[in-house]
Amino acid sequence: MQVLLREKQVIPRGFSFSAANADIDGTSSPKNDIGLLYCNTKASLCGVFTRNRVKAAPVLIGMDLVKRGVVRAVLANSGNANACTGEAGLDDAKRLMAAVASRLKIDADEVIPLSTGVIGVRLPVDKMLSKLDTLARGLGDNVDTFARSMMTTDTFPKIASRKVGQACILGVAKGSGMIAPDMATTLAIVITDAIMERGDLERTIKDAVRTTFNAITVDGDTSTNDTLIALSSNMLHAELEGVEKAIFEVIQELSMMVVKDGEGASKVVRINVSGCDTDEEARKVGKTVGNSLLVKTALYGSDPNWGRIMAAIGYSGVDIDTGSVSIHISGHPVVERGVEAGGYKEEDVRSALEGKDIHIDISVGSGSGSFTIWTTDLTHKYVDINAEYRS
Structure with a gap:
């Protein structure tokens, strides 16, 4: 099994x-605020x-x-998130899907929409329709x-890729705020040209998400639009284990980019966490x-106030013996x-705590259950960004 990281992003065939x-x-x-990804063959x-009960129109579709x-x-x-827009929002998305399909000479139900941005406002469909010819003509490897085109408050595009033999895996994501996914991420797309059974692709994605995008939090808010999709053009044979490992690495890298780009985050x-029952x-x-x-x-103020960590452990809803709790901050027992x-x-x-990378180790007992969560500090800049950005 060989998984290679390329300095230059590799583009899967098709x-x-x-x-x-x-x-x-x-x-x-x-x-740029509208983007098109096209596969020249039927992709798995x-x-x-998102598990948010309020789901955007593109999520439902x-x-x-x-x-x-x-x-x-x-x-x-x-x-524009096209969320909380009712039946009209669904109709808007389907109108765009049909228009894209017409230009690409494919079926409307072979187009999947993704949206992110302001909630509660209908899409400016006519504006978007006017750009579809440009999108269709401009398809290339950029x-x-x-x-x-998917970025909102992001400060950089999130792209990761791997190569397994001749097969390529590429992922793109957007996300900076409203990050506490309970399914996947904000918006993320993983594509590969490796031949994979759809069941293997689905299992690989779900397994990867559990310890990556489902293990990050910037502000505790779960979006109405969280989506991670995976597509395979099924063009090249490749070792399944290697492809699965590469997909995990791409998703893991994307999730860490989201945390590092957390709105206003400085750390x-x-x-x-270890010692739990599960x-x-x-x-x-x-x-x-x-x-x-x-x-x-x-954390932002570099204040070693371990009592706040203890208090949070106590209201987590997990039955623990406080007399068994130990906490280390970046290797220092507190x-x-x-x-x-x-x-x-x-x-x-x-x-x-004045460093940019901090680790907190919490043991609550002698159980075998463990998990790692990634988060950020909370700064004045986070408040400024979200006071000014309407979402």
């Missing part, structure tokens, strides 16, 4: 990309979607298309422009600590058996 500016949010920004499709399992194109847009924090209990503890505003602001650790030196912990 896929092409384009992007254009449709001024979807009405701000006259020069940024699987996906995972995507969930139905995944059951069919075949797709040829992805139409993605930023600046994945960077496609990835940028990336890894929370390792992995799910460990996940709940880690997620509760990672979402705690008091913990996140203490809590042993539920109380301040012997030899605890606040100045050493404060110094460690």
Whole structure:
């Protein structure tokens, strides 16, 4: 098994990309905000979607298309989520799907829509329709422009790729805020030209998501539009184990990019939880600590206030013996058996917290359950960004 990381992104066979500016949010920004991904053959499709009960129109459509399992194109847009728009929102998305299909000479149900941006506003369909000819004519290998067309508050495009023999795996994602996925991510697309049974592709994606996108949190908010889809053009034979490993690595890399680009974040924090009865209990503890505003602001201020971590553990909903809890911050013991650790030196912990990469190790007992959560600190800039960006 050989998985190679390429400095230059590798493009799976059969896929092409384009992007254009449709001024979807009405701000006259020069940024591309509509993108098209096209496969020149019928691609196998699987996906995972938000568990938010309020689901955007493209999510509802995507969930139905995944059951069919075949797709040829992805139409993605930023600046408008097409969420909370009712039947009209579904009609708008389907109108765009049909128009894309007409230009590409494929079926409308072979086009899957993805949207991100402001909630509660209908898509400017006419603006978007006017750019479809440009998208169809502009298809090529520039994945960077496609990835940028999905960006909202992101500061950089998120792209990762691997090669297994001659087979290629490529992933793109957007995400910076509203990150507490309970299914997948904000928006992410993974494509490959490796021949894979659809069941293998689906299993690989779901297994990868559990410990990557489902293990990150920036602000505790789960989006109405969270979607991760995977497509295979099924053009090349490749070792299944190697392809599965490469897909995991691509998804893992994308999820870490999302955390590192967390809105206003200045620090990336890894929370390792062990000693629980089950992995799910460990996940709940880690997620509760990672979402705690008091913990996140203490991290920003390099304040070694371990009491905030203890409090979050206590309200996680997991039945624990507080006398069995131990906490280390970047290798420094701060809590042993539920109380301040012997030899605890606040100045050493404060110094460690001034770094950009922090790890918090929490043990709550002797169980075999463990999980790792990735989060960020919470800064003044996060408040500024979300006070100014309408979502």
